[in-house]
Amino acid sequence: MEFQDVVRKRKMVRSFEDRPIPRDIVDRLLANAQRAPSAGFSQGWAFLALEGPEQTARYWDALWPPERRARFGWDDMFKAPLLVVCLSNKSQYVARYAEPDKNWTDRDEKRWPVPYWDIDTGMAALLVLLTAVDAGLGAVFFGVPDQAKFRATFGVPDELTAIGTIAIGYAKPHDRPSPSLKRGHRPAEQVIHKGNW
Amino acid sequence: MEFQDVVRKRKMVRSFEDRPIPRDIVDRLLANAQRAPSAGFSQGWAFLALEGPEQTARYWDALWPPERRARFGWDDMFKAPLLVVCLSNKSQYVARYAEPDKNWTDRDEKRWPVPYWDIDTGMAALLVLLTAVDAGLGAVFFGVPDQAKFRATFGVPDELTAIGTIAIGYAKPHDRPSPSLKRGHRPAEQVIHKGNW
Numbered sequence: 054m055e056f057q058d059v060v061r062k063r064k065m066v067r068s069f070e071d072r073p074i075p076r077d078i079v080d081r082l083l084a085n086a087q088r089a090p091s092a093g094f095s096q097g098w099a100f101l102a103l104e105g106p107e108q109t110a111r112y113w114d115a116l117w118p119p120e121r122r123a124r125f126g127w128d129d130m131f132k133a134p135l136l137v138v139c140l141s142n143k144s145q146y147v148a149r150y151a152e153p154d155k156n157w158t159d160r161d162e163k164r165w166p167v168p169y170w171d172i173d174t175g176m177a178a179l180l181v182l183l184t185a186v187d188a189g190l191g192a193v194f195f196g197v198p199d200q201a202k203f204r205a206t207f208g209v210p211d212e213l214t215a216i217g218t219i220a221i222g223y224a225k226p227h228d229r230p231s232p233s234l235k236r237g238h239r240p241a242e243q244v245i246h247k248g249n250w
Numbered sequence: 251m252e253f254q255d256v257v258r259k260r261k262m263v264r265s266f267e268d269r270p271i272p273r274d275i276v277d278r279l280l281a282n283a284q285r286a287p288s289a290g291f292s293q294g295w296a297f298l299a300l301e302g303p304e305q306t307a308r309y310w311d312a313l314w315p316p317e318r319r320a321r322f323g324w325d326d327m328f329k330a331p332l333l334v335v336c337l338s339n340k341s342q343y344v345a346r347y348a349e350p351d352k353n354w355t356d357r358d359e360k361r362w363p364v365p366y367w368d369i370d371t372g373m374a375a376l377l378v379l380l381t382a383v384d385a386g387l388g389a390v391f392f393g394v395p396d397q398a399k400f401r402a403t404f405g406v407p408d409e410l411t412a413i414g415t416i417a418i419g420y421a422k423p424h425d426r427p428s429p430s431l432k433r434g435h436r437p438a439e440q441v442i443h444k445g446n447w
Contacts, residue, residue: 056256056384060282060377083442085257087435090379090391094430101443108445141364154429166397167338167368167413175369176376180257182287183380187253194287200363208447216364232351233291238284245280246298248305250405 059186065231066191067127069222071106073134078188079104082137082221085184089177092169093155097145098177101138101207109136112218115206116199127229130193133220137181138197140213141174174216181219191224256383262428263388264324266419268303270331275385276301279334279418282381286374289366290352294342295374298335298404306333309415312403313396324426327390330417334378335394337410338371371413378416388421 054062079102086100103109113122113131122131143162146169150157157164178194185192197203197215204211251259276299283297300306310319310328319328340359343366347354354361375391382389394400394412401408 054253056251056253056380057278059253060285060381063285063287065287081254083438087438087441088257088260089376090260090262092393094428094433096436096441099441099443101447103445166393166395167411168365169393171364172368172372172375172413175372178369179286179373179376183253184257196289196363196366198363207443210447214364216369231291236291239293241280241284244284244293244296246296248300250298250407 054187059183063183063186065193066224066228067193067220067231068129068225068228069133069191069220070129070225071132071134072223073105074190074222078190079135081188082135082181082184085180086137086139086177089173089180091173092146093149095146095149095169095173097142097149097170098174099140099142099213100177101140101209103136103138105134109133111206112136112138115202116197129225130220133222135221137219137221138203138207139174139178139181139216139219140209141168141170141216142213143168143170144212146170171214171216178217178219181221185219185221189223190221191228192219192221194219251384256380260380260383262390263421263425264390264417264428265326265422265425266330266388266417267326267422268329268331269420270302271387271419275387276332278385279332279378279381282377283334283336283374286370286377288370289343290346292343292346292366292370294339294346294367295371296337296339296410297374298337298406300333300335302331306330308403309333309335312399313394326422327417330419332418334416334418335400335404335412336371336375336378336414336416337406338365338367338413339410340365340367341409343367368411368413375414375416378418382416382418386420387418388425389416389418391416
């Protein structure tokens with residue numbers, strides 16, 4: 054698909070058919086995640102892919118208890134055949150920048166004006182979301198409030214933080230958009246500043 | 251350009267010709283930034299666009315003193331006809347999530363497992379980087395270590411944080427790649443985990 058069409062069509066989709074995603078598309082989704090840029094080429098990220106009803110149910114059962122699911126409002130999100138949990142690893146950035154060419158040997162986190170581990174992993178997540186559109190799929194990105202429960206469920210080391218999970222699948226024809234979209238886009242004149250604030 | 255070609259061709263470019271970017275391309279770069287997803291559709295971001303030698307020189311003179319420029323190693327980065335500073339605004343997210351549908355009325359930042367203001371703004375930055383490739387341009391994303399100096403130079407309110415600046419322009423034919431790339435991609439088996447860690 055043309056790049057601009059992918060950007061134009063991207064939106065969060067929360068209603069999926071339960072049919073599986075072909076292997077080559079799953080592989081491309083995960084390969085493109087690894088093409089995100091990263092500060093110092095640190096690549097301090099990881100991706101946990103959960104495929105099929107058994108693996109995805111472990112996620113939903115641990116992190117979306119029945120009452121959360123019941124009040125969510127999109128029952129067909131839980132049919133997604135693929136979940137990709139996007140994880141950031143601050144320690145890999147701090148270690149990378151302690152190397153001689155960067156030389157932040159004190160490993161002082163105050164040197165970092167913003168958390169590039171989370172930002173770069175977010176860029177990787179966006180590549181997954183865009184690739185889903187390119188492949189004719191729908192996808193939605195959502196947060197992981199209970200990091201400890203998530204780590205315990207899947208044996209993930211403490212140094213990793215789940216910045217969000219992407220549910221991916223073939224979209225049902227009638228997905229209800231998020232009510233948040235009624236807020237509308239912020240006017241460009243509030244968002245874009247030219248030459249000076 | 252095909253989406254997958256854009257993803258494949260994206261890389262940081264640090265050597266630019268000094269010719270300007272056509273208006274419609276500048277407009278599309280900034281329009282696509284605003285198409286990033288955001289938590290609760292908060293859109294807590296802003297973009298400062300600096301165009302032409304006078305505006306971009308204000309940035310370099312304030313934030314890249316001569317000694318930093320001299321040791322940088324890519325003299326032609328400073329010829330970029332366009333800079334886009336990507337700014338995140340945490341306060342807009344906290345205010346958005348205090349609304350009735352989210353109901354985090356205590357505005358407690360500990361509710362946020364990760365800083366979506368920075369992550370979403372990073373996704374917007376990636377859309378600019380990808381759009382540059384689609385438009386036949388080169389671009390590079392770099393950090394803003396001195397936030398106070400940046401804010402003072404351009405009159406930016408304290409609640410905004412520059413997560414990074416993108417220099418954009420027509421790439422010179424022979425750009426030197428970053429030495430960081432010699433590290434190579436991390437092996438996929440370290441990055442991708444299937445079913446469990």
